[in-house]
Every structure is written in C-alpha cells, then in structure tokens.
Amino acid sequence: MKQVIYLDNAATTRTRPEVVEAMMPFFTEHYGNPSSVYEFSTPCKKAIAHTREIIAKSLGAKANEIYFTAGGTEADNWAIKATAEAYAEKGKHIITSKIEHHAVLHTCEYLEKRGFEVTYLDVDEYGTIKLDELKKAIRPDTILISIMFANNEIGTVEPVKEIGRIAKEHGILFHTDAVQAYGHLPINVDEYGIDMLSSSSHKLNGPKGIGFLYIRTGLKTRSFVHGGAQERKRRGGTENVPGIAGYGKAVEIAMATMEERTKKETELRDYLIEQVIAQVPYTRLNGHRTSRLSNNANFAFQFIEGESLLIMLDSSGICGSSGSACTSGSLDPSHVLLAIGLPHEIAHGSLRLTLNEENTKEEMDFVVEQIKEIVAKLRSMSPLYEDFMKRSR
C-alpha cells in the first residue's frame, strides 16, 4: 500500500492497537450472549458494565444514564424522535441549527412531515449560534433544543454552556450531538446543562458501529429500537460486545491523553493554517479562529473546485475531504458553508483537513507544498481566475 498522509480524522480515525487488543477476546474466547444466564457470558456482561462506567465517569453522569447504540446517527435519531414522541402533548416545536449533521437535520425533516414544527437557527460567519436568536425562537410549545457541541465540517465549538442555561431557564430539554467533541474536549453534563448527548466511537480511535446516547435520569423517553430487553428495555438487540469493549478502551485512552494530544494537534493545526494562508493567495479559513476543534482546518480556495483539489491531493497520497464525508459524492455545496454565508462558487472550493496527534510538521510542510502547487495548477486552467486577473490588472 502506498504511503498516505491521513488528514480526514473527522470522517473516521484509526482504531488504536490497544483498542483492537481489548476487543479480540470477545470474538474468540468470550463470545457468549450477554443476556444468557450461564457463567460463560459473565465476562461479556462485565465488559459492557465496565465501558458504561468509564463513559459515565468521563461525563460526570451515572452508569444507568448511558445507552449503547450503533453509532452517532442512531443516537441523534433516538434523542430527537423519542423526545418528540414522549413530549408531544406538551408541545410540537423543536429548535435546532442550520449547521447540524444530517443525522439531526433529516430527523427533524422527518418530524416536520409528522406535524412537528422546527426552527433552524442561523449562525454567524464563524458558524457560531446566535444566542439572542435562540432566545427569540423559544415558544411555549418548544420541547427540545438540539444544537451540536462542535461542527464536523468547520470545527467551530458552540457556546454549549450558555445554550444549556437558556434551555434550563425555559424548562426545555437540551440535546447535543457531541460526536466530534466527545474525547476531544472536556464535557460535564451537569456543568453544561445537557439532558441528552450523542457520541460515536470511531471518531475517537475506537471501532465503527458503536456509539451511545446519554439520557438524564427522569426524562420521559421511549424505546427506540423495539425488540429484546437489552439496555433496560430501551434499545433492543444483542449488544455489540467487542465494539463496546473497544469503545471503553478508546474512551479511557482519549480521556487520559486529552490535554497533551489536543495541545499537540492545536500547534500543528495552527502551523498548517498559518502556512496555507500565507502561501496560497485568495484563501480563507472557514470556522472560528480560536473556538474550534484542535484538529480541524477548513479552507476555501477561490476560483477552484474542491473536488478536483481532493483528487489531485489523493494522487500525492493525501487524504482530505471537501465537506463532510457523508455529503461527498453530491455536487451540492455544503449546507454548513452556505450557512456561514459563503457564496456557492467559494463554498465549492473548500477543503477540510482534520489531523491527529501522530501527524508531523514535515507532513504539514509537504501538504502545504502540494496544496500550493495544485491550487496554482487548477487556477491556471480556471476561466474565473483568468477573468479576475485581467480585471485586477
């Protein structure tokens, strides 16, 4: 396999060897069904309980408030649909934002077709929620505010504490999609006033296909996946025991290394941003300069197509993304870039690079060099650029 520089850690991350090691016995030796009564299944039950404890501790929550799901998408669907159903008698209004992941946006659209009303809040040019607009959007029939902790495309970290406070003041439930933030930023559900929180293991060096939804005690919620009595009868289906064991290990490592890891990533991220902005003219950074995830850099290069840039970077062994992985393959510009006010043609020239702590300065230098060359080449073929240069002479 050719050498790659992997800069798409917001799409997914490498499963750590320690995580794979923690999972292996649950494929080979301890393959029992955790619902079975015999002792052979005890290690499986213990592994599930252990991961639940680790996750609860990391959030300042209780173990029985953590429900395993098949990932972030399911957790978002569960939080929003089940709350809507359980609180429909109180009201049918939900507030979210225009920059949420499609797991939230499409769930809200689904509910709109079933009689719910949804307010999609605007964001400012950095992708930050406007708190005064949030306050104005609240109505007597508002039952839920669902705002992401940090954006998956542009990395902007939202004012979650303030949102939590506003929700509490008005007696409204607050769900946050923390898929990109959990394991990367310290989160305490009480301090932040969070009632429900979604996470996904493969964004923090754990396996794919496993996530959780935190649900605060006392909330009226409904079973989302109907079936067996797993997850206290709220999420049927035989547990993904290897996945849960691996998730526990990944969370343990993510929490223990958070400070050092994010410091290193921030330094590399800032170096990459400075170099790209300095060396590639007509380029802007998307997202907030400081209130942003430690590993996220997102650029808009004027006069080029992000897809062409991506393909040419791939030929140089560099993995990036032109928006969110879930929307690549579509020709529509990213809804997030449009929401921060980028015109279509500039939104089309975007590139997301998301680092990890294993990346090096040498890799960043190589990436900057490649971007510089490729952008110049693409611009030399661009009629828009030619026209712009003629007019600016």
Ligand code: PLP
């Ligand atoms: N929410 C956000 C913010 C994400 O970035 C993603 C994945 O990219 C998801 C939800 C969906 O998570 P999963 O891939 O585990 O279903």
